[in-house]
Structures are given as structure tokens and as C-alpha cells.
Amino acid sequence: MSLREAASNLVGWVDYRLPIVKTWKTHMSEYYAPKNFNFWYFFGVLALVVFANQVLSGIWLTMFYVPTAEEAFKSIEYIMRDVSSGWAIRYMHEVGASFFFIVIYLHIFRGLLYGSYQRPRELIWIFGMFIYCLMMVEGFLGYVLPYGNMSYWGAKVILNLVGAIPIIGEGLQIWVQGDFVVGSATLGRFFALHVALVPLILIVGIFLHIVALHQVGSNNPEGIDIKAHVDADGNPLDGIPFHPYYTISDLTPVVIFLILFFACVFYFPGGGGYFIEPPNYLPADKLSTPEHIAPVWYFTPFYAMLRSVTIDSFGLDAKVWGLIIVSGAMLVLFFLPWLDRSAVLSMRYKGWPSKIMLMLFAVSFVFLGVLGAKPADWAPAWVAPALTTIYFAYFLAMPVYTKLEKTKPVPGRIGAKSG
């Protein structure tokens, strides 16, 4: 019996007991993806690459990190100075966190650009938003763990925010932090959540995101439904099997991404004070607040919205209103598939109101991010509320402008000339 035969027998033996061949076909070799994927379609695969990096480097960090108020910062110094290659593992994890968000923000923008959230991909979008929210929780928990001074004060500001919830807030805050102050009890649970519970839920979320995608099929820059034109075998004429075509072609962006990533890991690990903020090179000090408290960059748009409310109104504190606005900003994302009433998916065929609104939205989000990273008095007080208004207008006015605008006719096939 040749080696080839033996291998094929083994596959047969397993396949009888576990549907490996069918799974491979459904998700790889016979998963037909549109042939016209462009630059924006790299970020899904890249997100998986970063996620794998986070899991691997994270597991290694748990081998050396100690989650107590006395030891946490020292154990990070130990990793950086004494553990062989410890610095590389920590920097991969820390730069990886920021790169994860860069990739995810571009991935989400792709969705907005080509209507990837529209029918029939609503569930994919919802799972995706669920993953995004979990990532923010994961990022926050992880940022507290080194127990630098910004970790400590960041945790304090966020936990005080929990305390600002009317009636139940104060008790909830003490329950979450596990002590009357942020300390060992807080670190212990944040560590457990960061390394076990949240990643487990994230994996389930990612699994559902991909299974739901493969059920309905990928969208494409044209927003054309490739399943509408199939060959004699029922395979889309404008589709190509994911494997080998996209598995091979995705290798190039992955390599370019890894070059950029490791350039950062080796030469720019602090991200110019944005990946690790300068106060975090000092241990947590409950008697000295950093001059200027700002969250890590990927939270800053929401932080700017939080701060944008400065007036108490309707019997509620400004802080509580800030909380309501930020929760609303997150919540509205989940309803996007039902806010868009357009008959077409891709921005290429949507009307100019959609194009302008998406542009305004992207600009407002980026500028909110800039504002959130700066001190509160850096820009005039009206700027943050104005940008927050644009953010919400993009969503809340969407049923109107997508319904009323004039769209271009969508060709039936990819590559065909329209009109």
C-alpha cells in the first residue's frame, strides 16, 4: 500500500466518523467567493491573523504575569527585562491589540462601503458588532492588567462611570471592583475575564460570524448577488472557489501586514504614546493622577462622546447623559441593517446623499477619536457635540436618505457594463 493510499484510507476512516471532507468543501474548496474582491476584502483574513497572534502571545504572557496589586507591574518589568524574549512576546501582544482595532475599523468601513450588512447578511453584521463590543471589553480589561498609572486611573474613571448609573450604580461598582478601591481583587477578576471568559465568547462569536457568512455567501464591491447566475453544476458564474484562489492570493496581504506589524513591534512598540500611554511606564499610584487622562486610541471616539455632554438636564447628571449617548452610539450599530432602505448594496450604485453621509460619518468618527485623545479644552466646546450629532445623523437619517435618493441601476453580472 502506497503512502498516498494510506493517507486516503485514513481520511476515509475519519470522514466516516467526522464530516471533514464535507466541511472542507463547504467552507474552502467549494465555497464560491465573488471574483472581484479588492483591497478592502483583506481585513477579514487579517483580523484572524491578529486574533491568532493575540491568543498565542497572550497564553505565553499568562505564564509570567502575576495579577495582584503588589506584583502586577513588577511582573511586567520581569517579562520585559528578565524573561528571555519576554519583551518580544509582550510587544507582539500589545501592538497586536492596536493592530486588531485598526484592522477591525477598516473591516467595518468595508461593510459600510459595500452594504455588506444589508439583506441577507444582517446576522453576519450583528455577530460582527457583538465581536467588536467584546473586543472593546477585552481591550479595556487588558489595558488595566499591567497596573501602570494609566491602567489604574483608566480603570477608576470607567468604574466611576459604572458608579454614575442611577440607583444601582454605587453597589454595582463595588461588586465589579470587588473591594472599596481598585486593587488586587479587581486585577484578579479582570485577569480571569481577559484570558478566559471573553476570549471564549469571542471564539464563539467569530465562529458564528463565519458560519453565517458562508451560509449566504460573501458580498462584493459591486453588491451583485453572484448566486443569481449559476452554471450547470449550480456554481456561481462570477464566483471562484475560496481555496485555492483566495487562500493563495491572501498570502500577499498577510505578508505585507506582518512586515508592518513587526516593524512596529521592533521599532515603534509604544505607538508614539498611543499604543502605550506614557503614564503607564510608571506603576499605579493612587495619590497621583496623570496630568491628562485619556483612554487608548481605539476608545477615544466614544470617550469624546462621553465627555461631550457637560450640562445636567431632565434631572440627570451630565455624566449619566454621557453614558446614555455612548450606549446609544454602540446600540444603534446593531440596527444598521434595518435602517438602510436602499434597493442597492454597494456605494458604487447608491446616490450622492449616501456617499456624503458615509464620508461625514467617517470624518466625524476620526475627529471624535482625535478629540478624545486630547484634553477636554483642546477644541471649542461645541465641536464634540456637533461631531456626535453627525455620527447619529448618519444612522438615524438613513431610512430617509436611502429611501429618497436616486440609485444607479445594478448590472446583473460582475464585469458587465451598466446602463
Place this chain on the structure above:
Amino acid sequence: MSKSGGDGTNSGRRMFLSGTTSTLFAMGAMGLATPYVQSWNPSTRARAAGAPIEIDLSKIPEGSLHVEEWRGKPIYIVKRTKTMLESLEKAADKLRDPDSEDEQQPHYAKNKNRSRIPAILVVEGICTHLGCTPKYRAGQADDEFWGFFCPCHGSRFDLAGRVYKGVPAPTNLKVPPHYYADEGTLIVGNEERETT
């Protein structure tokens, strides 16, 4: 007695069994959740560390700031002089909440001096803006600013911990629960019985 389906199944019994089992499972789930939820509360050790503290007032000089720590928070204690108490009246129109309407103090400290004993101020030394620790300012000259000044974002509080108008801090400094065991002993972290 009970409804039966065409194929001989007893659907009433089915409903009853599914209903009771699911109810029991739900109750069991709640029971199971209890230790998980409770374990997040402050542990006995943390509660012991957060126990009330005792302060001997006789050792505190008049007019200067004395700092104690309770539950990881700085507690500011000032034996206010007569001039200091008079300064409280003068500041009133510059304050955001001169009458302590916000629930930032126990009811027994909701008075013009925000204290149980008129002269003695007991407040948490945590700025109500972002939690920095305000600095004590009580100089000699009468026209100078007297009170607490937060170096982080410039919030100002008077010598009763009341916040000034036009500063980032939204509310007065918090008064922790406290009482006097006897004339010279202050207990912070607990409230005595109402009547003595």
C-alpha cells in the same frame, strides 16, 4: 381526565412534566448563580480592611489639614478656626451648591458647616471631577482663597468642601459616614445610632 392526542400521547402530562422540570431547572440555575455572583463582593478581608477608623482629635492642631486613609481614600480632617468658619459665609454666592442640596453628605452633615460638630470638617479628599486629590490652601491673609484646590483641572472647594461655580468638578466633596465616640474621638466609616 387529561387531554389525549390522536396517537395516544398524553399531552397534558407532557406539558406538566416539561413545565415542572423547566421551572426546577430555572430555580436551580438561580441557585447555581448565587455563589458565582456573591464571590465578586468584597471579601471578608477587604471588608475588614474597609472597617471604620478611629482618630484622636486632640493630636490635630487647629487650622491645619490632617489626612487619614479609609478604604483607600484620603480623608481630610480640619479643625476649623473661628476665622475659617466666618470665611464660609463670605464664599456662599460663589458656590454652585451652597446649601448642600446634592446628596454628597449624610443627613447630619447637611448644614451650613457641612459637619456634625460645627468646627470639625470631615470630607473625602477626592475631587468630584476625576478623582484627583485636592491641595489644602489656607493662608494668613483674609482675601486669599481658602479651601481646597485641585491641581489636575483647577477645581476649587471652600473650607466646607463646597464646590465653586465655573470649575470642572460638578458637586461638593463627599462627606463620609462618621460620628464622635466621645468628645475627642472621631470614628470614620460608620454611623452611630441616632439617639444618645
